[in-house]
Amino acid sequence: MPVISDVLTALEAAYPPALAESWDAVGLVCGDPAEPVDRVLVCVDPVEATVTEAEEIGAQLIVAHHPLLLRGVHGVPADTAKGSLVHRLIRGRIALYCAHTNADSADPGVSDALADAIGLRVLRPLSPHPAGNTGIGRIGELREPEPFAEFVARVGRALPVTTPGVLGAGDPDRPIRTVAVSGGAGDSYLAAAAEAGVDAYVTADLRHHPAGEHLASLAAVPALVGLTHWASEWPWCGQASAVIRAAVAGNVDTHVSTRCTDPWTIRA
Template sequence: MIAALEARYDPALAEPWDAVGLVCGDPAEQVRSVLFAVDPTSAVVDEAIAAGADLLVTHHPLLLTPVHGVPADDPKGRVVHRLVRAGIGLFVAHTNADRAAGHGVSDALAAAVGLVDAVPLEPAAAPGAGLGRVGVLREGISLGQFAEQVAMALPTTPGGVRVAGDPERLVRTVAVCGGSGGSLLAAAAAAGADVLLTSDVKHHPAVDAAEVPGPALCDVAHYASEWPWLPVAADLLHRDLGGQVQVTVSGRRTDPWTFRVDGRLRR
């Protein structure tokens, strides 16, 4: 099982600071059922236990920073204890899944919003691997229409889709990066993108981007931008293992924001 996952999401592609691979569990244990999720939250663990899963595969790490213990009275330690008691392993594919060639997080995002001929925005050494993707829409549409297309393609979240740019701007070439991809704005501009779709864009870079020629910005919830990878990864694992393992995608929304209040515009 671990070999099959690492064959698709090579740990060598991960950032040096990242924490990927098997977090807890016995690599020799037989796995019959796998649950895929973006985040290893307590609600997702509830779901894994209720489903009788043997392995939980998440995109985001549980233990990203160094730890010296996992006591059960600590929120992350409690997750580890609950997984171990239930006999459920935890495997993380994070920045290695971001960079994976052909079936990574940004590949899935690109496909979800209708891009074709997508290639890495920031290539890695391995062929087809790298951060972000840039591709084209089959037909040019306005930025407003593209934003609506994004909203229909991705999970609904309270934050919705935020756009910086003229809604009538023609969009044909699109750069995407699942997760926090604001740092790829210059690469998107160099690739001739009309818009960069990503998450967690900060105020000052967005203001600066509006002052110079370059891509418009389309900002969605971090969770929403990475969710399309889950069914892709689940289907790949199912096929790689000859259909012998049951795979399920979590139904839990792990976007942390719960509601939004739109205030009246003040004069």
């Protein structure tokens, strides 16, 4: 039977830790690399819902996109939210591994998965690293142009349903062919999307003022499609699952979490 380190080796080849931002916390959070593994849960968020899911399916490893412990901590007591999860994981002999900004920048990575879900042919990174095709975000194109309203509907169909849904900002009749995407919070790349000359920019967590100022620019700027953070990164789970299956084919069951961990649960 494969051991956890076999899975981690495959993940770190696909998502090299060296690509992570200096402030990030990636890698093995808890668990023994030498422990056997025959079932893995892949998810966006390591939270109570996904830890419960891992317990229910008998997974020995959770592979998450977001870190559990991004900030420095001095302890993980069981009477705190994150400490309680660490204790549950250790008691259940469930390892936790996180691939965050290294998965964002990898080729292919988080934004490639988002682009593929939407139906784009990827051309290049939105904010490239100095070498290769690594970097944040992707620029791609549709096979044929379509009106912006239809494109927003396309994005909505491609991604899991969330309570806030998918929002569009722009002329509904504007033809859309070239598109920038960035999984996760992407309003810091609004200028990069505008400079790239794309027709639309798809990302998450767009804030009121940056989005409004972008659209009010006198220059031609991309129309905007706003997603929830979780929905924008969920397609990566399938990509990471495929990495694991290719490395330990037939020996490890991989499960993509279907539990929505988006925090928004009520729409008035």
